[in-house]
Amino acid sequence: MKVKQLSVFLENKAGRLANVTKVLGAADINILALSLADTSDFGILRLIVNDVEKAKDVLKANHFVCMITEVTAVEVDDRPGGLARILDVLVGKGVNVEYMYAFSETHTGRAASSSALTTRRRR
Numbered sequence: 001m002k003v004k005q006l007s008v009f010l011e012n013k014a015g016r017l018a019n020v021t022k023v024l025g026a027a028d029i030n031i032l033a034l035s036l037a038d039t040s041d042f043g044i045l046r047l048i049v050n051d052v053e054k055a056k057d058v059l060k061a062n063h064f065v066c067m068i069t070e071v072t073a074v075e076v077d078d079r080p081g082g083l084a085r086i087l088d089v090l091v092g093k094g095v096n097v098e099y100m101y102a103f104s105e106t107h108t109g110r111a112a113s114s115s116a117l118t119t120r121r122r123r
Contacts, residue, residue, distance in 0.1 A: 003073045004052040008045040008059060008066040012038050020045060020064065027058040035101035046101065048073075 010016040017036065024031060033048040049055045052068055059066045076082040083102075090097065 001073050002070050003048060005069050005071045006047045006049060006052050006055050006059075006066055007069060008047065008064050010043045010045055010064075012041055012043050016043075017045065019062075020059065023058055023062045023064075024049065024055055027054065029055045029058065033101055035099065037099070046099075 008020055010020070021031070030050040031047055032050060035046045037044050037046075047055070056066055056068055074086055076086050087097070
């Protein structure tokens with residue numbers, strides 16, 4: 001299924017991640033999943049939230065640079081090899097996973113993974 005992801009560009013400084021979470025919490029925005037990748041100068045915080053448009057507006061109003069992108073969420077069996085089976089299907093279709101973050105929903109017995117996907121040409 002397609003879901004909207006919010007990418008927030010952060011200076012790699014102490015407190016920046018805390019500021020984002022504080023701003024979102026004050027606006028009653030729930031973070032459902034996140035991934036943080038960094039370099040020495042900046043980071044990209046990728047979020048799945050309960051209200052992506054509101055989150056974007058609130059963060060921009062607080063001087064954060066952010067954008068919304070569509071990603072694919074895939075439900076996988078929460079057991080050994082569950083993710084491998086999904087990735088085999090994607091590889092077979094020529095799809096490359098650029099990045100991924102996963103979370104487990106223990107109350108359902110299932111795990112979910114949100115990934116940015118690109119298609120590569122077969123030669």
